[in-house]
Amino acid sequence: MPSGSLGDLPQLNAEALWDEFNPADYISHNYRTVLPVDAKIIAIVRDHFGDHFRRFPERPVRGVDMGAGPNLYPALAMLPWCEEITLLDRSKRNVAYLRDQLDSYDTNWDAFWQELSRKGPYAAYPHDPRVRFKQIVRVKQGDLFDLAGRQRRWTLGTMFFVAESLSTSETDFQRATECFLDHLEPGAPFAAAFMEESEGYEVGGRYFPACKVRRELIHSSLLDRVEGLQTIRVGEQDKVRDGYTSMIVAHGFRSA
Template identity: 50%
Template sequence: MTSRSSRDAPKNADVSWGAFNPAAYIDHNYRNLHAEDAEILRIVGDHFADHFREHSHGPVSGIDVGAGPNLYPALAMLPWCQKITLLDHSPANVSHLESQLASYDPTWDQFWEALCEHEAYGSLDLDPRERLRRTAVVQQGDLFDLGRHAGRWTMGTMFFVAESMTSRHAEFEAGVERFMSALAPGAPFAAAFMAHSHGYFVGGNSFPACAVGESEVWASLEGFARDFKIVRLSSSAQIREGYSGIILACGWRQ
């Protein structure tokens, strides 16, 4: 029997995603490079660089699912991708991302510089703004519709999405499944989750979250991923209230 609390928990379709304020989100989360994000960039940069050093590959297509206004997952995929799809449901986020493609804001320079501490990024002779302009395409879409694109992308990221779009565990699990199903076999991926989040505010508007820990993240991935690792970030400072830390998963699609 479904409990009353489960029935009443906000689901993704209940949320007014048009009210999401990308400028407020950036100001609070990304105006400065936090220790958590620097740690994520180091781990994800190592994961992707190791993959492409050890595996031959043809044309690479990447996807950042639920990109929001956050560009650093795309920057982490930038050296290897011929095309990167920035997928988001919110019209405000889509408009913001489109405004960034011609020449993204200086805010993101510190994130690229952090990636360039890894030789695989720092040794590249490329202008990341020009490369992103030529590589990235913004697409408005629903994570739950990715089932129509099984195996389409050869690398992917999903940062703070599956647990931050709903209060229902079934939708969290479905979100992870759709992301993983959109990746081709063997595709490297990175996914980040707010641990035990109770919801969050952006620009005065509240948004739901699903409280998950390492065990829930592991269970959501184990049927779709291989050789994956889950890391609870060592950085302990919180940039907002209502969560207990950050969980990062890196691995490969089965």
């Protein structure tokens, strides 16, 4: 990371230039193909959601991906059970990318669906995921912090690489995890992913802030609002960039 990068500069969520986040560059580094670490995350999330909905095949399910950015695989992981999925993001460019994907998502996402489809209800899914995605996904530009105090409405949720990757402030990190969980109804399954000890990250030549959180803090920040919490370290050996120690996947159920 060059000197003067966000590793040294405090930067709150409201100060970062989210509208300059470059989705094409982000995808080319992260989601052009299924990286080994994403395959591991997908397996964990598929088992968590699949196990829950096999035991409780309740309907209707309303899903949310908070800070979706240019990543469709959390939404694809929720697809089999949802009648509606909201993709929320603050960045104009990411929202434009997501809206552009609604009609017929790009072919790079087929490999992520195939990875999900190795097992369980994804393999048996009776619909074309691309058609279903178009039917049920809604994209919303918004600030997850603005949701504080509003009514809970989602019964399934994901938040991948967002709470720790939106500010250098530990308070912002804590607030973001609380906002996410506070908008899930009691009993709602969720999955979240984090970069441990991230020093900030570059997208299309621009640096974005991150908070250096360790697994213990991630775990404790979720614990009060979650039942059956698991936090799993993944990808220590297959890093996607410098400047972090591991990815952490958390899952469980929103407590009452």
